[in-house]
Amino acid sequence: MFNLIVRSVAWDTGRETMPTGRVFEYAEPDIVDMFRQDGNLNLDALTRLPCLFMQEGTENEIARVGQINRARITGNEIAFEYTFDPDVPPLQNSLLFTNRRLLDVLNDFEFSRNHWEVKDVDLYRFLLRTIRPRRQRPTVFQIEEHENIEPTLVSVMMPFDARFNPVYESIQQTTTNAGLHCRRADDIWENPAIIQDVVSLIDRSRIVVCDCTGRNPNVFYEAGIAHTLGREVILITQSDQDIPFDLRHLRYIRYYGNPQGIADMAQDLQARIQTILGH
Secondary structure: OEEEEEEOOOOOOOEEEEEHHHEOOOOOHHHHHHOEEOOEEOHHHHHOOOEEEEEOOOOOOEEEEEEEEEEEEEOOEEEEEEEEOOOOOOEEHHHHHHOOOOOOOOOHHHHHOOEEEEEOOOHHHHHHHHOOOOOOOOOOOOOOOOOOOOOOEEEEEOOOOHHHHHHHHHHHHHHHHOOOEEEEHHHOOOOOOHHHHHHHHHHHOOEEEEEOOOOOHHHHHHHHHHHHOOOEEEEEEOOHHHOOHHHOOOOEEEOOOOHHHHHHHHHHHHHHHHHHHOO
């Protein structure tokens, strides 16, 4: 069994409340009887169960697996503190919605209403059968066993050259306007080998922007990694001839390196990002 707790916004505070009237809204009578004692909610029994903390929605919203550490009834609400299981990656609601019958979610409205339910399903068994299997991992660099994409992260791959600073600054502003944030490898120094920093950044990214200007071999290598990991890749360049032959069938953004050209590139980039995000 597990607790399914749904709320309208992201789970990011470690503390929440739920009206007692929204507990067991969709539950079968035998489930309700198991977790009531003398007519009251049996919080001790409820908090021993694993939890699926879900944000309302059926698309790219994120759910997390964890547990309730403390809970108490205050007036007409349950106040509780929670933590996530660090060994279980974030889950997209689209995956859960597709497999909702396996989770005993028989009413689709459960994805769009704040409530607390108990499901007679082994949550961890469901995860083992459903989430993506472990990836084959390379030896030249390390990637995490499971994907952990940051939904708002854009990474930028470009030559380490001061001439590209205005381009990067424009991309930064563009991503900020779209509600995202961006980084490039020289922003971080987390590992002894720079390739590990680069790969880790790409692996966490929702979108990867690659500037192919100058046919920089490092950028080409990084674009290949991003494509292999299945990331959304946006190619930009100051010259059509700098796009590798094998990638010229893909859409890319051609821009001039002067201020007006960079500004025009930013507009095209923002449109591409909005398309990817589905806006």
